[in-house]
Amino acid sequence: MPAAAGLALAVLLLPVLPGGGALAEPKPTIPQAKKKLEKLNEQADLIVEKYNQAGEKWKKARKRYQTLDGDLKRQSKKVAGLREELVSMAVSSYQVGGATGWEGMITQSDPGALLSGLARMDQLSALRAQSLKAFDKATEDLRSDRDKAKEALAAARASRDELAEEKARADKMVKEQIKLLRELGAYRTGDPNSPGVPYDGPASGSARAVLQFAFAQVGKPYRYGGTGPSGWDCSGLTQASWRAAGVSLPRTTWEQWSWGASRRVSLDDLQPGDLIFSEGLGHVSIYAGDGKIVHAPQTGDVVKVVSLSSYGRRLVGAVRP
Incomplete structure (x- = not known):
């Protein structure tokens, strides 16, 4: 038989999938499958470890943000209390009409300007000066904590994004492992309620x-x-x-x-x-x-x-x- 004819016959004898597609690759032998599984397990170990690290990073960032957010709320209450105290002292010391421009001053958003304006009043007592100083300090702390909280929140979000990427990679790897294990008949689901086994070794x-x-x-x-x-x-x-x-x-x-x-x-x-x-x-x-x-x-x-x-x-x- 001519070579060309033999080649043509061989091609015709090749199995063809329904629909004209190429024949699927044969399943791997058990040794091949085990070798592939070993490689997958090694890769999965590293990916899962990265996933866990990303998760821990996100948890720490979230905890830091929650702590700073709590500090922020407490500082807000402190500032609100100091404002009320200042207004109360002002009303008791300067009755209606007693202090020109008081209402305009107490509503200023700049604590420094408020402190400067009130310091010029010769009736200002040492107690009021201390309260105003505490007011100024609380406001500065409030602003600082707010900035830190924003940074912590941004870090938490970045960690969460990183976690999502690692989880997607881990999920893909797990699917490959499960598929291969099922093909080998070696997939074990386990028992979430397993009582385990007693330990009778030498440890103390x-x-x-x-x-x-x-x-x-x-x-x-x-x-x-x-x-x-x-x-x-x-x-x-x-x-x-x-x-x-x-x-x-x-x-x-x-x-x-x-x-x-x-x-x-x-x-x-x-x-x-x-x-x-x-x-x-x-x-x-x-x-x-x-x-x-x-x-x-x-x-x-x-x-x-x-x-x-x-x-x-x-x-x-x-x-x-």
């Missing part, structure tokens, strides 16, 4: 309280941004577990690593309760003793206990809170 003291809490979360779903009680991400679980022992950790993996700068320990000298950081600080787990760890792995999985030797993530270091 604070570390034991940490691990008892963490083991009680086993079986609950991984949820990015999750801080419990029905679902967790990796740093949300470590934070809550150490909180159960009375230790306050920052929210995100990066913050926990930075917080533990003076508490880092060798990976060869791990003790129960130590935090183990991996994947370029994109993930954190808790050492449970006996060569095991407990952690919230990634989307499509659940909080679980695994051996450190089978962990399969690049280790960065450890912190002992």
Whole structure:
């Protein structure tokens, strides 16, 4: 058969999709799918970490704004009270017709001009002078706090925009993970009400309280941004577990690593309760003793206990809170 004819026959024998489209790409083999999932998990760890950091930044900015906004309202009440006090003193000291131009002066918007005008009145007492000084100071503080509140609000809005962008990226990544896991038949929904499993390892003291809490979360779903009680991400679980022992950790993996700068320990000298950081600080787990760890792995999985030797993530270091 001529080469051209053979080629034509081969083309004709290729399967064609209904509607004339090209044949869809074959599904990846299990090893290929697992390799792709491993890469997705690594990318997701970093994106979720950025999402958490953006969230913490927004919360701090919002808290600062709310604090300044409260200060602003209190200052407003203080200024209003001082105005009433000044008017009351003026009325008691200068009866109707007693002070030329008083009404025009008290309604001025410039506290400095008001102070200068009233200071020229020889009847002004030391008490009134102190009140006016307090009035001037309160107004200056009010203006300063207003400016700070505006800056804080702008920062909160910028953080919220940043958070929205990171959340969109994380959502896209999660959808890809779920699709691939379902294709592999490996997607685990978890049980938000899982009672967990008892901890019977070698930990004692604070570390034991940490691990008892963490083991009680086993079986609950991984949820990015999750801080419990029905679902967790990796740093949300470590934070809550150490909180159960009375230790306050920052929210995100990066913050926990930075917080533990003076508490880092060798990976060869791990003790129960130590935090183990991996994947370029994109993930954190808790050492449970006996060569095991407990952690919230990634989307499509659940909080679980695994051996450190089978962990399969690049280790960065450890912190002992």
